[in-house]
Amino acid sequence: MTGAPVNELPAEPRALRRAIAPRRGGRPWTFYVLATLFTLYVVALYGPMICIYILSFQDVRGGLVFPMKGLSMHWFVDLFTQVRTGDVKGAFDRSIKLAIVVTIVTVVVSFMAAMAFRRRFPGDNTVFTLMIGSLVAPGLVLGIGVGLLFNALGIDTSWYGSALGAQLSWTLPFGVLVMFAVMSRFNSAWEEAAHDLGASAWQTIRLVIIPVLAPGLVAVALFGFTLSYDEFARTLQTAGPQNTLPLEIWSMTMNVTSPSLYALGTVTTIVSFLIIGASLGTIVLMQRRRGNRVGSH
């Protein structure tokens, strides 16, 4: 008992300190709380998707809910062979084509817009505001508007016409904003140096501006492609008689009650990941070529 009161007194502040500051070599308890929170967040984010991917690998007895019944690729085969599930292959084709066109237009126009916006010009604020406006406008409403406009003009809506336009109203502002960020790191002295060394305007763009901005342009392309590939709201009223893939999936949820719906989800996800992976890989490769050349002659 002797000495106990003496020991108790400093014990409290020490415990307090331990609660916040990390112990030597360890982590504070707050780390574990935040790590748990983050894990829950990730599970909530990816859990539902992962359920769908797992359920798509059932065999012929499979249903729409757990538990898993067997393990096979049956529903993937079913997806591409059965007519009753709808025109999946056609929709996939159209979506890819549309996404490629949207990507090209987005990259080219965003690049040119970013070049133009480096200097002030009359009405630049108006142009910028109008552009951002179409980003803020509700997609479904915008889609209906485009559909109505085409009707009023007597032009048939189609995935390659009205849907393309509606999608661009969404991808272009995104692309331009990304290009603004990319451009802010572009040193105009490079352009001047090229001019000084005798490069024509076109040579300057081809040999200096585009190569320097290439990683940014790939990022814009990635944005354009993925935004178009899974665009639903703006496309719904503008795609015309032939569905794009997201519209096809949506209509399948109405009338298909087999795991082939899930198989479709798995396939489209794989395609998305392949494209994102390829783009990021390209950017990393470009930056590695640029940054880590030390010693490699």
Next chain:
Amino acid sequence: MTVQRGDIELAGLCKSYDGLTNVVQGVNLKIPNGAYCCFLGPSGCGKTTILRMIAGHEDPTDGEILIGGGNVVGLPPVARGTAMMFQSYALFPHLTVRDNIAFALRVRGLSKTDRYRQTDAMIEKVRLTELANRLPANLSGGQQQRVALARAAITEPRVLLLDEPLSALDEQLRVQMRTELRRMQRDLGITFVHVTHSQLEAIALADLVVVMEKGEIKQAGPAREVYASPRDRYVAEFLGGQNVFSGAVAAVDDEHATFTAPELRAVSVPIGTGHVSRGDRIDIAVRRDDIDLVRPGKDLSAATSSIASRVLAVEYQGNFVKVLLDAIGTDEFVAYVPERIFFKDPYTIGDVVMASWPTDHARLLR
């Protein structure tokens, strides 16, 4: 005298960005072929604007720029035969050292083998052979400068324009690259126009120093002339190394004007060709290293001027000692005392000393 290919003449050169105020106001200057010319001035004095106008990156509002006798206003840089080295070098980040240097040849449509043959010769000249395949991000500041210099020189321009070429380097490297710049200029034998705000850099490098203020040339001449014989107070103070005193003229004889600001006793200055009359306010310049410090009470020769003053600060500089003095009422001034002399009888802060100098070494400023 015949005009040579690297002669530059600026005639009534003006530049205004807003149509109201001139950044460059009617500059006239001749830079001879093969000269190393430094434009010296504080930021915003218009020196970079002049450089950019010579380079063709900026159009003059008025006036002419003649290179090799012909007016080049409106011509692109390549047609002028100029090349510019940019402030932070502006090396293309995605191209190797070799491709950066070969850029000018590439846009002229030379085949890969042709341009690399020429480029490799230049790379050798600037001692970058081992680094030829590196990207600019993997080079030191000094190496980057050499690449920028080689890139600008590959087209064999008649004029090389350098915009603050040493400002991106640290102190030690700056002195080293300064020497290298001068060596390159001798090797290439072309006109260099160099913009800087460092007086040390300008007087160390230049054959022709052009001191600027607010868009105007204050003085242009050889480095020694500008440093040792500044024309006015601004030049004297900007170049440093001088003390400037102001006062009203109390007496004038054939050779000297003597003035007495209240505390300045019998400070005289040779008039030279200037015209001074009694009552005029004049500025005189005295070199910091011309000033001797003596204890009060000692006799001074008749040919010296002197000011009683108090020591405010002492800074040891190695080969000399910088003594900051208070002239009791006038501006502070500085004496550079040789190290050995100072430490024979060192002064401490607060000591009263007589600062004296040979009267004939003082200069009357305009």
